[in-house]
Amino acid sequence: MLEKKDLCIVHIGMPKTGSSTLQEAFDKGLNDSRVLYPKFPESNQSGRIYGLFVKNYLSYHFLAAQGVNDKEKLQLFRDKSRKILHDAFCSENKSIILLSGEDLFHMTEEEVINFKNFLDPYFKKIVIFAYVRPVKSLLESAFQQLVKYHKKNNLDPSSLYHRYKNFENFDKAFGSNNVLLYKFSKGDLIGSDIVLDFCKKLGLEDTYSDGKIFNESLSREAVAVLFTYHYHQKINSDFGDKKYLVANEFVELLRGISGHSFKFSSKYYERVMLQFESDYSWIKKRISDDFYEDIYADDLEGFSDEKDILLYSTRCIDFLLSLLKNKVVPFDVVDHPQTVAKLVDLIMVDIYKKMF
Template sequence: MRKCILHIGMHKTGSSTIQDYLQTHRTQLGEGVVYADLGPANHSGAFQYAFLDNPHGQGMIARKNFSKEKVDKLVESFKSKIISALEADYNTLIFSGEGILNLSESNLFTLKKLISLYVDEIIVVAYVRPVISYMTSAFQQMLKTHSAELSPAIYPKYKQRFLKFESVFFGQVEYRLFDSASLNDGDVLSDFCKRFDLPFLKSEPSNRSLSSLAIKFLYHVQKIRLAERSSLINVELIEASLAGVGSDKFVIPETIADKALLDMSEDILWMSQRVVCPEKISYKDTAMVTNDVSLNIISEDDRAELLRLSYNKRFNNYVIRITGLSIEQVVDKCFSVR
């Protein structure tokens, strides 16, 4: 009996860590277990090229500004790679891409029809992050590439993401709560490996979290930036440069958290009916501050720590290039010291 595991994220639930692990250890996953070789470890792009109705004008693909001819070639290439993976010799085939969530219900019917030609069982698995935890992570990840605000735009929108999967796969979507107390050993990779009987070898997380102070600084840098969104190389520079700044965890202001929980009450109820420990979907961190202008306030020690970033010439030059200001000028322009 052949089966296909379709891991669809959701975003901000350690998907990159799972994908990098499966790609790196593809020869160590066990007899008959294959992680599909579609090129990149993250299969999001492959599935979007292969199954979107009009990939030329869709989000991530449109931003690349490829010619129609190049997009058409990529569509055919990724379709061919997915079919080759399905035709290969395996007992269990794994696909993983949070971008699969961007497919429409019609796209998903096409996807299911194709996969069903080759396997006897399809397991759709999604890790689900609580509302406030998701917003906190999504906000800081967005800040690494462009300006972002704490607004309804970063709500998780569970029903919009997952209902179409339930329609296409007849409700057979396995939801796993992305919460340290719920995950095996508090780790999403360990949890994924245990669920699907894969060997677990320790691995470093693929995305780095930044402190509250680092997020405050980055928020203002991105807000006054002059250039286009950051490239992957610059994101790596941002992460490396700000990794050692500050120690307190970033949490979103309490008033914004409360508004999100109120606005999303119906969506939260829908998701809560599908996970263990449903109360955790609306969990609110007790460390939240109540002052909405907290992004603009730092201490004297915080200011000194941010100014030390100026010694990182590469990062300082990057800040100057995208804002027209040095790190010291950004700090003096954007923060009140209390």
């Protein structure tokens, strides 16, 4: 009969809550000799764990990237992932297993129940842990990521807002007393260190981060340029299966635009909160920490709608021209968002030609 381990800690990496820093520390190993973090090819275990339980596997981006496009390949993938977890769960001299993945936040109620049923035979106790980011800063970060990597070209709140009630699926399956939720605020972290804060909150031996900061933020100017390019879809060249590589190269060039952080205005925030009022009310009651945000702090710099962003992008025309390095521009350069989009496309075509 399988001897159960004392504890499984499942870190749900809600987007933009320092998950990359935590996962790098987990993968290198915490100072607590009781803890084991199962070894997968990636420090972020999202795809390997969620891939075991996701119902609509053909639409899951991680499995698509792994070439899992039929049930036979899915079974092979799952068998391999289960074996890695089973071997870790049965390892000697380790009484605590630690798991972590951002995509776990998006699990449906059925998927969470299946996840729990998978873990139950191995552990005496299972604790779910998550940092929860307040909505304004979450929306701003989520928007950046979608603009950078998913050609986001509108401000539709439903595609940016992360429903906090997703946590309710874990409350129902594991019991709310086993689901630990903490407001994510860099200023409130113990020792200003998220790894140390995580360990302290869970009663683990102190471990400190290595000081490496995983910050993928772009300036508001860079975000505006990318958004404007995506907004003018008809201007976009088709780079086929190389589109992500070309886009990533261009994003790196945009890091050369210095400026302020991207912010939304209180007007936009108020529209979002009106749409998701019941969901946000739920998390404010559920979480023990103060969930207050000053939504008016950035009104002078915050964007309220698509037009605001498009107009702002024209400030970067000179920067975009500099990236072309005196190349002949086959259209009139006027102070207009379409000019921004056309210049970006010229630069991306140039990147494509140099890369391929």
